Amino acid sequence: MNIYDISKKAGVSIATVSRVLNDSPRVSEKTRDKVLSVMEQNSYTPNVYARGLGLGSMNTIGILCADSSDIYLANAVYYLERDLRQHGYSSILCCTGYELESKQNCMKLLLSKRTDAIILVGSTFIEKRAEHNNYILEAGMEVPVMLINGYLEGSNLYCSLCDEHQAVYDVTSRLLNQGFDNPIHLYRALSYSGLQKKEGFLQAISEKGLNPQDRVHECSGDMDDVIDFLDSLYDSGKRFNAIITSNDELAIGAIKFARAKGLRIPEGISIVGHNNSKLARYCEPELTSIDNKLEMICIHTVTTLMRIFDNKNVANKTMFSAELIKRQTTSFN
Amino acid sequence: MNIYDISKKAGVSIATVSRVLNDSPRVSEKTRDKVLSVMEQNSYTPNVYARGLGLGSMNTIGILCADSSDIYLANAVYYLERDLRQHGYSSILCCTGYELESKQNCMKLLLSKRTDAIILVGSTFIEKRAEHNNYILEAGMEVPVMLINGYLEGSNLYCSLCDEHQAVYDVTSRLLNQGFDNPIHLYRALSYSGLQKKEGFLQAISEKGLNPQDRVHECSGDMDDVIDFLDSLYDSGKRFNAIITSNDELAIGAIKFARAKGLRIPEGISIVGHNNSKLARYCEPELTSIDNKLEMICIHTVTTLMRIFDNKNVANKTMFSAELIKRQTTSFN
DNA sequence: AAGTGATATGTAAGCACTTACATTTTTAAT
């Protein structure tokens, strides 16, 4: 069943059928109804490939995500797909993992699918080494590329993110002022946002005149690794009374560590997570966490994309403010 | 840059270029190399829409998922996308939510995208009312439809699932034999697998001669609702010493409830989750949970799909065995 | 009733590929 069949059955030309398909105003109401009812009766579905050929696009967006099984990224994917679909776009998902080559391949794949734009989810994309960003910049020359939780100065990328630097600076300062004067920071990966978090932490402690030495540590995503790491740090004689992490999983590892060592939370040690994922309420005690407004960022990203498609003007960078969600692992008033 | 440009630059016909594109053996090695290098130099990417038109397909699979922000379903989506991509297929994701109409619309959307198959993730798809399954069966007439964690007797759907009935029957029986003689079951939704879990529970308790009355309860997915529900059940005088749930989130709600009431886990009350998600280790005490082999099911689903595409013969239903992962909310030996 | 502009419809040429069939070239056997 194609446009020719429909045109015959409706007694019109294929151009008219096509116009109906594309909501053209240049069809009389009578004809439109006729054509639509023929389509309905024959449960006709236009062929996307043919339309894509003719139109040069078929309203699909590529979502490049490091790991959609990560609870935070999974939420991002969910919000994005939902909002895109509401705007008439569908989503091709591609999970890259954390290897550069795999990311590049996935990007190539999405570009070859002629997606109208590409959204990068997971701040792990913008890395320290500039050459690791090239494939993103190149993609940006072909289609609009949106970064969630990332930013690249002076690039043609569109960025929606949260002010993680400020957020971490703020909690760290508050903890310091409250007597938790010996904090450490655990992070997962030095992505753009990871870097911001770390810098926020460092700024706060340096303002208090603390030595940053041995206060910042990279951890694997596995909870047991986090526990092991903290155990060995502790057993080597190192002491600390606050742990600020770059995501909630790490913070839960920290909680497990503290409980196992008999440290009291939050009196003896404060713990702050990041992302304010559902996990924050699953653990015990429930986790104080920085909410970085993921849903808002995703909605904004999709809105921006639509404006770009409409050739409206658009900011290259939009930054939201995080919010500290206080629970039981800290004793802020 | 299209196939004509390439053919000119390589000094061959478009048919030859197309053959190179399609890995046809009917091209000499010399010509193939020549064409490939011209493509490379001009960084040519074949147009998916044109290829899709000519070939009638472009190796894309639709993934219909109730809610990809659900930690269990997010994992399924992750495994599926990964395995599909390894086999040269890309994935269009569509999150339906739990409303029938929305599910139907998403299915239509995916079919209109001419996906080569559709995978339904989230057992919520096969419901009690037969008419709610019609849209799935109709889709099954057009393309292969695979069900993850679902089954529909006598249909043309391909199903990969885990024997949840047996799994729940087994733990429930073990708990009963261990003296936890007053169990209740909480479930999220009466999907196919939800039904299996419930039936497994009921069979176990009826074999022990217990009254099933008031032992099985539907809960919302929200943790606070679960806690509230159990609170009011408890406050109304109802007592129980084992809670078997249909997912880990519910079980964590149960843990929170038990701790708040001062019930001792696992001596006073045993709690068993389902899915063995990461969550099971985040809570306190860590949760005993039924592992229903999601990764294996997903891999099997993709393999099955590839066999279908190759016209190899394939089982309509494949069932795996679950495994009980013992942690701290039960005291099995 | 003829003429005008607006509106509706049709024709045909893209869009970038695939592939059956026809033709040419190569290889190997005589």
Added chain:
DNA sequence: ATTAAAAATGTAAGTGCTTACATATCACTT
């Protein structure tokens, strides 16, 4: 060197849609 079969390549007709341009129809005006 001749010939047949096999291999490589080319030609041209799809694939199902969009849309510029041409043409037909309609509603008014005079």
